[in-house]
Amino acid sequence: MSSQANSSDVPSGHVIFPSEAEAFVRELRIFTLADIGSEKWSVQRERLEQLSMQAVFNVTQQSDEFVKEFLITHEKLPVLIHELLALEVWREKVFPLILEKTVKPRTNFPAYLVLLQEGTLISLLETSLFYQECAEAIEGCVLDLLDYCHRRLTGVLGGCEGVRHVEEVDSDSSGDEDGLPTKSKLVKELKEQSSNLLFSVNMKAVSILRYITDHLSSHSLSVGARLLNTHDLPCLLVSLLEVSPWRKTGEKGQLLVFEGNKWTETVPGDRLKLCQLEGQVWLTLYTLLMDRDCQQKYELNNHSKATILKLRGYLSEPLLEQIPPLTDLQRYLHQLTLMELPTTTRELILEQAPEIHESLLKANTGKWSSIALKHARLLLEPSQEELQSKAKRWVESYNLDALEALSEGPPKCVMCGCEANKRCSRCRNEWYCGRECQVTHWKKHKPSCDVIAAAGTVS
Template sequence: MEASPVLLYGEAEGMVRSLQRFPLRETGSGGWFKQHEYIEKLNMQAILNASAGQEEMIKDLLVTHGQVPTLIHQLITVEIWKQKVFPVICQLQDFQPKSTFPLYMVVHHEATIINLLETIFYHKDVCESAEDLVLDLIDYCHRKLTLLLSSSSEGPIPGQDRLLPSSGSETSSLEELKQQAEALDFEIAMKCLSVLRYITDHTDSLMLSVTTRLLNTHNIPCVLVELLHRCPWSRRSKGTDSQLQKYESGRWLSVPAEDQQKMTKLDGQVWISLYNLLLRPDCQQKYNLNNFTRGQLLKLRSYLTEVLIDQLPNLVDLQRFLSHLSVSEPAPAKKELILEQVPEVLDSIIRENSGKWKAIAKHQVKHAFSPSDSDLRHQAQRWAQTYNMDVMETLAPDKPKCGSCGAEAVKRCSRCQNEWYCNRQCQVSHWQKHKKACDLVSEAMKKIKEEMKTQM
């Protein structure tokens, strides 16, 4: 049985055709919010098609109409907005928003775009259609992963679920919004791992500068080694009954003892990326393997256990490569005269807006993030339609898991409709941990319903 589509083909094509590169100053404008809604729906439809094994019309439309570079440009624009403008908005003393919904939508926009790119970048034609901006995307992913590594050794601790801030509630303060933005950064970094892996799958069909940037400019193999060492997608729960938890499908799940050595999707993406970058002939010829890099790569040998190789047999080739590397001096990379292309999006946006961050923040607070009551009601209605819970459930790649023990769940929290449990006992034992999230989501949904009733 096929899931009902979020978009019909004609609707999707119209949305893809309309995508454009908004200047940073116009972030949060009416046209920008309409495009955010379009991208959100395109993202949902792309996930739905990919998970159901259907024809991926969103991917085809984005390639046909040359809009993959547009998505990358907008991804970097909102990244800069979050770094340069959002902190200024949070410091404006006279900014007392009635609702943080509009701000949250901008903060969330970055996660939506990288999620869409993760879904479609599996395909070679998408990587090729990114053209020169694939270099900007590589730089973006590198920034996100190094930011993750520069955090504490335990890594950031994102919330169990994405939470929409409630309208007019004390919990929807700008401080709360900043915390949600930090939680989203962790999720974004996890998506970047997949995007990078897909790029490494297709280095032989992309411009030469891609391989150089991956291997020598950013030394991605060493970044991946450090990620395996830190393993930020794995943690121990707090308390006396400390359990191993792993981050999968956007949430932390407890892992039973018998599954603790089982490879997760994120583990797999890192190992496949390393395999591609170290063993593909086009990469081996370009990689500048010095003594430091050699020492870092040899750390991988301790992770290449029989259990791991049984799950990903191709890693035996990587094991042989490392064994050879341990007893030989790395051959110097071939020096070739190459006119290397460099990414320009980040620098051009920063140059264009340098010194104007406060003026941009004040302009956006006045025109975009201080909506009237009628505008808020209209926005709440549109967002409630966009984030329809029935549609969201069809996008889940797996059956829901119990929020307490990780087993397959059959019961949902009746209050917030956002957490699942396998039985009543798990629900009761998990209540103290779930209570705060439940209160936030319940209050947010209550406000949406109230605003929709008032509108009617």
């Protein structure tokens, strides 16, 4: 069997065959930060993207979830978590230096694929960790995953990570004397892409935290202690409800909700309807505040009590109708206003510490500049042959029939978000509602369209 199946050979019921998925999972391995973007890393990136799509497809079609089973059987969930944290470190420590060190960038396409990988990994973890057997399989690195999700949500609350999207890139396609886009233009586009991708990652961290909370009985005592007292997750989630990053006002004053990994307009009659992310936060709070073991271990103080009591203002009748168990939480909050702070039992725990993130920082301290210099050449200044090779493999990675089956509703115009019925005939990668939007978007779309179209002609 070839290591890379042509997407056209795969039946519409799959992104990849089960036998190929198992081979891909078995070969997953950990890469160093310096190897990110390399040929072998890129092959694994493509395979992980296919595995993630197949896992989502299996869930949505309620079919055999073989990807999840293979990840457990071959003990590869810890590898996914390690790679997720490696990409976080790369994005924070290396990516900014790459943008400084690149001299004459040709394209942002390979760098975008690296940024995209963090979202691919957390999506695959989100799909898998719903199940208790997966929670048990990550016991050795669950603290690292917990800390990662905590960093993502504190970044949201700080207003600096993936919440405020940078300004839209000017559609002017002026380039340098060689006809390439200017460095400032490519850098600005990459920053915008990074911000948008990171917002999606941050929102998936909400689901991951809920699944960790749901399976606390499968984890060591250190996990509960870190959730409740080290990170004070109840107070963090209350602050998240106050900010509600999954809701925003559109340019025309319409209410937009982040649902299904995209912003969608809410009709007036659904304004009080909970979105999935908001529901995840409430269910996590319910578990942390109502579970007897959590109540005994949570070290409430005056500040945390005052913060948690803010929830009373959100427990409206429409909310209670949608999540009836929250009635018990409402009763508990009423009792909390009347009672003295409960005495918590601080048990003597030989607490574990997360290791992956710290080891990545320690192993690469002093190397950031050299790694960035290498990656600037590899990701932003590839030759035309290298770029076409990457694009060709990227195009071959997808089964378009399966991808369209995963999408909810008709395709949307990439420019205005309206229902689209036209597709770019060259790359078949973007949808439009009409010629006006296609022409307007062409200057921005042309570089990637040229690369993908050229890759399709390579034999």
